[in-house]
Amino acid sequence: MIRRLCIIGVGLIGGSLARALRRHADRPEIVGASRNAAHLQKALELGVIDRFETDLGKAVAGADLVMVCVPLGAMEKVFAQIRDHLAPDAVLTDVGSAKACVVEAARRVFGTVPPFLVPGHPIAGTEQSGVEASFAELYEGRRVILTPLAETAAAATSRVREVWEAAGATVSEMSIEHHDTVLAATSHLPHVLAFTLVDSLACLGDHDEIFAYAAGGFRDFTRIASSDPVMWRDICLANGEAIVAMLERFGADLEGMKTAIRDGDGETLLARFQAAKQARDAFSE
Amino acid sequence: MIRRLCIIGVGLIGGSLARALRRHADRPEIVGASRNAAHLQKALELGVIDRFETDLGKAVAGADLVMVCVPLGAMEKVFAQIRDHLAPDAVLTDVGSAKACVVEAARRVFGTVPPFLVPGHPIAGTEQSGVEASFAELYEGRRVILTPLAETAAAATSRVREVWEAAGATVSEMSIEHHDTVLAATSHLPHVLAFTLVDSLACLGDHDEIFAYAAGGFRDFTRIASSDPVMWRDICLANGEAIVAMLERFGADLEGMKTAIRDGDGETLLARFQAAKQARDAFSE
Numbered sequence: 001m002i003r004r005l006c007i008i009g010v011g012l013i014g015g016s017l018a019r020a021l022r023r024h025a026d027r028p029e030i031v032g033a034s035r036n037a038a039h040l041q042k043a044l045e046l047g048v049i050d051r052f053e054t055d056l057g058k059a060v061a062g063a064d065l066v067m068v069c070v071p072l073g074a075m076e077k078v079f080a081q082i083r084d085h086l087a088p089d090a091v092l093t094d095v096g097s098a099k100a101c102v103v104e105a106a107r108r109v110f111g112t113v114p115p116f117l118v119p120g121h122p123i124a125g126t127e128q129s130g131v132e133a134s135f136a137e138l139y140e141g142r143r144v145i146l147t148p149l150a151e152t153a154a155a156a157t158s159r160v161r162e163v164w165e166a167a168g169a170t171v172s173e174m175s176i177e178h179h180d181t182v183l184a185a186t187s188h189l190p191h192v193l194a195f196t197l198v199d200s201l202a203c204l205g206d207h208d209e210i211f212a213y214a215a216g217g218f219r220d221f222t223r224i225a226s227s228d229p230v231m232w233r234d235i236c237l238a239n240g241e242a243i244v245a246m247l248e249r250f251g252a253d254l255e256g257m258k259t260a261i262r263d264g265d266g267e268t269l270l271a272r273f274q275a276a277k278q279a280r281d282a283f284s285e
Numbered sequence: 286m287i288r289r290l291c292i293i294g295v296g297l298i299g300g301s302l303a304r305a306l307r308r309h310a311d312r313p314e315i316v317g318a319s320r321n322a323a324h325l326q327k328a329l330e331l332g333v334i335d336r337f338e339t340d341l342g343k344a345v346a347g348a349d350l351v352m353v354c355v356p357l358g359a360m361e362k363v364f365a366q367i368r369d370h371l372a373p374d375a376v377l378t379d380v381g382s383a384k385a386c387v388v389e390a391a392r393r394v395f396g397t398v399p400p401f402l403v404p405g406h407p408i409a410g411t412e413q414s415g416v417e418a419s420f421a422e423l424y425e426g427r428r429v430i431l432t433p434l435a436e437t438a439a440a441a442t443s444r445v446r447e448v449w450e451a452a453g454a455t456v457s458e459m460s461i462e463h464h465d466t467v468l469a470a471t472s473h474l475p476h477v478l479a480f481t482l483v484d485s486l487a488c489l490g491d492h493d494e495i496f497a498y499a500a501g502g503f504r505d506f507t508r509i510a511s512s513d514p515v516m517w518r519d520i521c522l523a524n525g526e527a528i529v530a531m532l533e534r535f536g537a538d539l540e541g542m543k544t545a546i547r548d549g550d551g552e553t554l555l556a557r558f559q560a561a562k563q564a565r566d567a568f569s570e
Contacts, residue, residue: 073551123500143498185486186499190506192542193478195561200538201470202564211568213428214471215408217509221475224502225565229558233551240546247543251536253485257477258532261525266358266518273514276480279487280510283496 002163006031006063008056008078010043012125013095014069015134018048020167023136033059034070043131057085065159068094073234076105083109086116091156093118097183097231098239099147099176115153118160121145121179122169123187127226140168147176184242189250191232192243194225287448291316291348293341293363295328297410298380299354300419303333305452308421318344319355328416342370350444353379357519361390368394371401376441378403382468382516383524384432384461400438403445406430406464407454408472412511425453432461469527474535476517477528479510 005021007014010032018030032040032049033056040052053059060066060082068078075096086092092114096102099119106117124142126133144164148157161171174182201210236243260268290306292299295317303315317325317334318341325337338344345351345367353363360381371377377399381387384404391402409427411418429449433442446456459467486495521528545553 123498125500125502127502142500145498182495182498185489185495186503190482190503192546193482193539194506195558196539196542197475197478197535198565198568199557199561200535202560203538204470210467210470211564213408213430213467214568215410215427217410217412217512218471218475219569220505220508221479222565222568223505225561226569227502227562229555229562232558233554236546236554237549237551240549244543244547247539247546250482250485251539251543253488254478254481254532254536257481258529258536261477261521261532262529264522264525266522269518269521270514272484273480273517275487276482276484276510277512277514279496280483280507283483283499283507284504284511 001026001166002028002064002159004029004031004063004065005163006033006060006066007049007069008033008059008066008082009069010034010040010049010052010131011069012129012131012133012138013122014067015043015046015048015131016124016136016138017067017122017163017167018043019134019136020139021163022047024166028065031059031063039131046131048131048134056081060085060087060090062087063090065163066090066092067163068092071228071231071234072096072098072101072238073230075102076109079106079109091116091118091159093120093146093160095120095122096238097121097187097235099179101238103149103176113149113151115151116156118152118156119147119149119176120160120164121147121183122164124169127223129228129231137168139164142169144169144171145179146171146173147179148173149176180239180242184239184246188235188239188243189246191224191227192236192247193250194222195232198222198225286311286451287313287349287444289314289316289348289350290448291318291345291351292334292354293318293344293351293367294354295319295325295334295337295416296354297414297416297418297423298407299352300328300331300333300416301409301421301423302352302407302448302452303328304419304421305424306448307332309451313350316344316348324416331416333416333419341366345370345372345375347372348375350448351375351377352448353377356513356516357381357383357386357523358515359519360387361394364391364394376401376403376444378405378445380405380407381523382406382472382520383527384464386523388434388461398434398436400436401441403437403441404432404434404461405445405449406432406468407449409454412508414513414516422453424449427454429454429456430464431456431458432464433458434461465524465527469524469531473520473524473528474531476509476512477521477532478535479507480517483507483510
């Protein structure tokens with residue numbers, strides 16, 4: 001295992017990883033970093049990190065793994081601040097929900113894609129955020145996707161894999177383009193739909209009453225609309241092309257559904273609903 | 286309390302009401318009815334009903350409350366089968382998710398809106414169906430909407446209210462039109478979106494892999510796509526006008542979101558996401 005892990009941005013994602021690793025016998029020293037001393041102090045008090053630094057350059061010194069857990073829009077700035085302070089053998093990884101933009105940010109800061117950069121994405125989380133919401137079991141049985149490039153050192157990928165596996169996750173590798181397409185479908189599109197639905201209903205005249213008569217299905221369906229707006233703005237900006245493509249596809253399918261409802265075409269509605277139920281039931285098994 | 290309740294269609298909704306009422310000291314006799322003897326036998330074995338009839342005319346004989354719990358598309362046929370067999374003092378109610386269509390069906394069968402008809406809708410349920418999924422606590426703390434008309438006898442409405450309150454529900458009254466609009470927004474639209482999303486993704490080439498990388502948020506968001514397709518086809522046909530209106534509104538808002546993503550308009554995205562999160566957080570409190 002690594003000896004020192006620096007987590008930049010100790011919220012739900014970074015905090016949960018730290019908690020999981022601290023249960024291990026040969027746990028690494030865990031240094032928390034961000035510009036917000038109050039957040040870091042909270043993480044320290046909760047026993048999530050061993051110590052913290054608000055200067056990112058100092059924070060990464062001597063770390064053999066640096067995990068950047070900040071919104072995608074802040075990634076480039078963080079890379080720029082740590083660039084000249086990374087240890088010679090350091091591996092750099094991130095947890096961003098889109099990957100092409102992270103590599104582009106790295107290319108701009110480092111002038112090239114560094115062999116020690118391993119883009120990553122844990123497929124886990126809740127609608128909550130902040131270190132208070134973190135818990136050690138978040139990654140147990142969950143998937144983490146790594147998207148190493150041709151330039152990436154195999155040893156760097158192994159080091160990141162080992163840490164996620166130690167937290168209980170199953171690690172897969174895929175191309176950046178494939179990752180960004182798959183996640184646009186299963187995560188980014190649903191979040192945009194949930195945010196849009198709740199916003200749309202909240203703009204109805206009698207929205208207090210509207211929500212008063214909402215049931216459990218609505219509660220589940222809209223849970224992800226409580227997610228962090230800044231994080232999701234950044235994801236939409238970072239993976240916009242793939243998300244727009246999914247929105248086009250979904251919009252066309254929704255238009256077909258609307259036509260079927262308007263035409264009273266029960267046969268089409270039943271066929272589509274049955275196909276959806278079958279796929280959803282298969283997914284949940 | 287009533288002395289004899291006839292439940293036509295003993296699934297999740299009817300079965301859960303029966304279970305709740307059977308816990309009461311002065312519980313009514315509960316007669317289950319449907320054309321499917323095997324389902325009824327199952328309900329009897331589970332202790333949900335006291336006895337059953339597959340002949341609807343015989344089933345309603347002597348019942349002081351008849352609760353019709355069948356998909357909306359089957360409502361008219363049921364009304365026709367029981368019309369000449371209702372007791373002189375019987376009250377008739379239903380649990381359909383749209384109400385205008387139920388009144389229209391009654392008008393066609395009875396030639397007028399009968400004073401003993403109280404259209405109703407419990408705002409409760411799960412994505413499951415069938416008597417096996419029923420449970421006595423389903424209605425505790427949940428809302429039931431009754432939509433009595435000018436023609437409805439006040440005593441009939443009181444009788445239905447009393448039964449739902451005995452099951453733990455809070456009963457409200459509103460107009461049929463208002464009910465159908467509110468439910469189109471908070472229930473019918475989300476279901477159409479969930480069915481469409483899952484169907485849309487299932488039609489992608491690599492859908493096994495797509496679903497493999499879906500996380501908890503996707504699971505919650507798509508849970509309602511496991512709902513009963515026949516029931517939801519009927520709801521879409523029965524409340525089509527209100528649902529299409531909501532789809533138009535939602536579609537326009539989604540188009541705006543797509544434009545913001547395409548244009549990289551982070552300001553608009555953040556404002557919309559923040560408004561949605563605020564509304565969703567307020568709803569869940």
